[in-house]
Amino acid sequence: MSEKAKEEKAYRVLESHGFLQRVVFRYMLEGHAASEEGKLAWVTSGFPVEIPVAMDVGVSYPEQYGAVIGSEKAGPKLCGYAEELGYSQELCSYARASIGSVKHPEESPLEGLPAPQALLACNNICGTVLRWYDAISQMTGAPVFLVDTPPLEGEQLPHHIAYVRHGLDDLVSFLSEQFGTTLEEDKLREVTDLATETIGVWTQCLEACKNKPSPLNCADRFLAMAPVVAIRGRDYTLEYYQMLLNEVKDRVTNGLGAIRDEKVRLLWDNIPPWFRVFRIMGSLAKRGVVFPADTYTHAWTGSFKDEDRMDSIASMYSNVYLNKGLEAKVDKMCGLIKDYDLDGFVMFSVRSCKRYSLGQLVSKELVSERTGVPGVVIEGDMVDSRLQNDAQIETRLDALLEMLL
Amino acid sequence: MSNAQAIEQSERILKQLVDKGKPILGYVYPHTPLEIIMAHGVMPALLYANPTVMGSYEASLQTFACSFVRNMFSQRVNDQLPYVDGIVFPGNTCDSLQNLADIWHLRFPQDKVFRLTYPAGNQGEAAIQYFAEELRIFSNSLEDAYGFPFSDAAFRQAVILVQRFRNAVQFLYAARLLQPSSVPYRRIAAFVREFHSAPLETVVDELRATVNDVEHSLAKTGRVDSTKALQHALLERRLEDVSILSDLPTPRLAIVGGMTEPQAISELVNAVSKVPSTAVVFDLLSFGFKTIFTPMPAFEGDPFETMARSVLGALLEPTQEGLPKRLDFLKAALTHLAIDGLIVCEQSFCDPDEFESPSLLAVASGVGVRSLRLPVDPEFSDRVRLEGRIQSFLETLPHGGAA
Numbered sequence: 001m002s003e004k005a006k007e008e009k010a011y012r013v014l015e016s017h018g019f020l021q022r023v024v025f026r027y028m029l030e031g032h033a034a035s036e037e038g039k040l041a042w043v044t045s046g047f048p049v050e051i052p053v054a055m056d057v058g059v060s061y062p063e064q065y066g067a068v069i070g071s072e073k074a075g076p077k078l079c080g081y082a083e084e085l086g087y088s089q090e091l092c093s094y095a096r097a098s099i100g101s102v103k104h105p106e107e108s109p110l111e112g113l114p115a116p117q118a119l120l121a122c123n124n125i126c127g128t129v130l131r132w133y134d135a136i137s138q139m140t141g142a143p144v145f146l147v148d149t150p151p152l153e154g155e156q157l158p159h160h161i162a163y164v165r166h167g168l169d170d171l172v173s174f175l176s177e178q179f180g181t182t183l184e185e186d187k188l189r190e191v192t193d194l195a196t197e198t199i200g201v202w203t204q205c206l207e208a209c210k211n212k213p214s215p216l217n218c219a220d221r222f223l224a225m226a227p228v229v230a231i232r233g234r235d236y237t238l239e240y241y242q243m244l245l246n247e248v249k250d251r252v253t254n255g256l257g258a259i260r261d262e263k264v265r266l267l268w269d270n271i272p273p274w275f276r277v278f279r280i281m282g283s284l285a286k287r288g289v290v291f292p293a294d295t296y297t298h299a300w301t302g303s304f305k306d307e308d309r310m311d312s313i314a315s316m317y318s319n320v321y322l323n324k325g326l327e328a329k330v331d332k333m334c335g336l337i338k339d340y341d342l343d344g345f346v347m348f349s350v351r352s353c354k355r356y357s358l359g360q361l362v363s364k365e366l367v368s369e370r371t372g373v374p375g376v377v378i379e380g381d382m383v384d385s386r387l388q389n390d391a392q393i394e395t396r397l398d399a400l401l402e403m404l405l
Numbered sequence: 406m407s408n409a410q411a412i413e414q415s416e417r418i419l420k421q422l423v424d425k426g427k428p429i430l431g432y433v434y435p436h437t438p439l440e441i442i443m444a445h446g447v448m449p450a451l452l453y454a455n456p457t458v459m460g461s462y463e464a465s466l467q468t469f470a471c472s473f474v475r476n477m478f479s480q481r482v483n484d485q486l487p488y489v490d491g492i493v494f495p496g497n498t499c500d501s502l503q504n505l506a507d508i509w510h511l512r513f514p515q516d517k518v519f520r521l522t523y524p525a526g527n528q529g530e531a532a533i534q535y536f537a538e539e540l541r542i543f544s545n546s547l548e549d550a551y552g553f554p555f556s557d558a559a560f561r562q563a564v565i566l567v568q569r570f571r572n573a574v575q576f577l578y579a580a581r582l583l584q585p586s587s588v589p590y591r592r593i594a595a596f597v598r599e600f601h602s603a604p605l606e607t608v609v610d611e612l613r614a615t616v617n618d619v620e621h622s623l624a625k626t627g628r629v630d631s632t633k634a635l636q637h638a639l640l641e642r643r644l645e646d647v648s649i650l651s652d653l654p655t656p657r658l659a660i661v662g663g664m665t666e667p668q669a670i671s672e673l674v675n676a677v678s679k680v681p682s683t684a685v686v687f688d689l690l691s692f693g694f695k696t697i698f699t700p701m702p703a704f705e706g707d708p709f710e711t712m713a714r715s716v717l718g719a720l721l722e723p724t725q726e727g728l729p730k731r732l733d734f735l736k737a738a739l740t741h742l743a744i745d746g747l748i749v750c751e752q753s754f755c756d757p758d759e760f761e762s763p764s765l766l767a768v769a770s771g772v773g774v775r776s777l778r779l780p781v782d783p784e785f786s787d788r789v790r791l792e793g794r795i796q797s798f799l800e801t802l803p804h805g806g807a808a
């Protein structure tokens with residue numbers, strides 16, 4: 001692309017994205033190597049991954065792979081293969097795309113995820129993951145292990161933490177048996193320390209977006225979040241986030257925003273439509289709209305405390321965003337709107353994801369009431385473009401922007 | 406009795422109870438611990454999807470909420486739950502219900518909304534301890550809301566009543582399998598519905614009388630002992646030694662699915678002209694077999710722990726067992742109970758149903774049993790088409806569905 005064309009884009013590309021691609025590529029290679037050695041587990045996005053990592057078990061993230069499928073616009077085809085097997089189109093499209101790609105890896109981006117020897121699910125994001133992994137287990141023969149983190153209402157009570165802690169101890173036994181490894185306290189400390197540090201740097205990147213103009217837009221963060229979701233607890237991941245933070249700080253110092261002419265600052269709620277996110281963000285950027293905060297990338301925050309590490313893991317993974325009630329979600333959105341000084345919000349109602357999306361109609365009203373800013377609900381999907389009506393989304397976004405521009 | 410009549414009757418009974426000053430606590434999940442609720446002097450009433458409800462959920466729920474959840478919420482918006490003084494939602498069972506409780510609470514802050522959170526997966530003793538504590542918290546919140554403390558005597562009485570009910574219906578399930586002419590499936594479904602709508606002595610007394618009649622009919626063919634043995638085998642989930650005589654009427658249909666209501670589905674099947682009354686011999690529905698074959702709580706020890714063991718001992722719930730176990734049981738049931746047709750009900754936008762049905766159908770096909778996948782909603786809004794599909798399915802069965 002010529003310098004002139006680059007200059008004309010409403011959107012500034014991050015230099016650190018090159019390194020990000022190498023990080024993700026390395027992680028893919030590690031996954032393949034682990035699978036060939038018979039030591040690969042698939043894990044859900046909210047799984048306490050520090051435990052398998054500390055036990056030297058390789059991990060791959062089907063949800064992240066779902067995002068790749070979505071971005072590559074392979075969703076309809078792969079989801080269609082799952083539907084041919086009898087899985088309804090009404091089910092989560094991450095699950096359908098993953099089932100489809102197990103059935104037809106040759107037609108999947110990067111030839112599918114490497115074959116798993118275990119399926120590790122944690123239901124702190126939804127109940128769907130267990131049923132999805134059960135289905136994958138039927139196809140691959142890999143056993144499922146569930147870490148059950150019952151949803152929280154208010155404070156986590158002692159019996160809840162004891163129960164989750166028990167599940168983590170069982171996980172260690174399961175992994176030991178399945179992969180012939182052990183968990184060393186020092187190693188767990190090392191991995192969780194690294195994860196805490198990585199999350200800390202990532203959080204600084206997020207918080208830098210309180211500046212005006214915002215140094216990152218949400219599409220930047222959606223891309224940049226991949227390692228903090230999937231590869232925290234690795235030194236090269238930390239290296240990447242430090243590089244990103246430096247770039248973000250540079251932008252702030254030089255008054256450079258993620259978009260060239262920031263006029264309206266919005267909150268994005270929920271997973272993005274991976275197959276369309278850059279187009280949507282790009283066209284909004286041209287109109288001066290930036291998203292300095294979103295609920296999705298802010299879900300990977302927190303730190304492991306210096307107490308017993310397993311207890312700390314039990315507490316951190318039980319308290320993730322999606323494992324709490326609607327009130328907590330409303331509080332979080334109101335907090336982000338206030339802290340990032342946002343003018344409005346966009347709620348993406350994802351047909352695939354009941355846990356994230358059901359309740360948005362109510363929370364939209366509450367958030368507007370409490371913050372005084374307007375919002376809009378648009379409906380679609382993160383992977384399956386057949387479930388999305390772009391024209392309707394555009395009309396709704398226009399209506400919101402009319403109030404704000 | 407038709408589904409609509411059953412709704413009317415249940416409303417009449419609830420009204421009488423309310424007039425006598427009894428608070429009614431609605432519940433939606435089949436494995437709700439009725440005994441704990443009754444130990445607080447409160448009447449638990451299962452809330453059914455109402456087929457006549459006008460959809461009024463749109464301001465609060467998206468269309469991709471499951472059909473059951475949309476139906477329940479619409480009933481509340483339309484004030485169609487007049488006798489219910491509170492509702493208990495399960496936590497951690499499915500995503501739709503999990504979120505519904507929050508939405509309900511925010512939309513109707515004046516309602517008494519309780520949540521009882523269940524452990525998921527098969528977590529052994531840790532799950533029992535966790536759930537026992539959840540039950541204790543639930544019990545405390547009932548006391549706070551209604552002002553009646555937990556009564557040991559009322560708990561004991563409730564345990565006995567529920568167990569008498571389950572025992573009797575278990576026997577009817579077994580009788581139906583061994584001699585379908587001895588009791589119609591719709592009669593069993595009606596009892597299940599009546600008791601869950603209001604667990605009263607009168608229902609159990611009537612049920613006992615039916616059991617006596619059925620025993621007489623079985624005695625004539627010498628099948629009382631084998632029926633009891635089958636009841637036991639079903640409870641133990643050990644079907645290998647069960648044998649079904651070959652002189653029984655065909656076809657022998659089983660209905661499987663989650664929150665599909667037995668009485669509603671039995672009414673639908675019966676409406677198909679060529680279906681003989683002996684056809685539906687078994688179900689694996691949440692409000693049917695899965696709850697009825699729940700083990701009885703022990704009397705000794707901590708009541709919450711004993712209840713936790715009972716509830717989590719219920720068979721075949723997706724929240725409590727891995728899929729392989731459920732599939733193994735289905736395979737055993739199809740094979741040893743001589744089932745020749747399987748109807749797999751699937752509620753729209755129900756994740757548990759829709760994830761499971763491909764595996765259920767594969768099991769049936771693996772053992773050579775024909776199956777029909779039946780997408781339904783609680784309103785059976787597509788009734789004519791559903792009947793047509795059942796009709797065509799029967800025609801594909803080896804015995805052609807002829808009476």
Ligand code: SF4
Binds near residue numbers: 125129355
């Ligand atoms: S249902 Fe939602 S949270 Fe669960 S796997 Fe799908 S997208 Fe993720």
Ligand code: SF4
Binds near residue numbers: 471663664
């Ligand atoms: S029908 Fe399915 S999704 Fe709906 S409440 Fe019941 S189990 Fe949940």
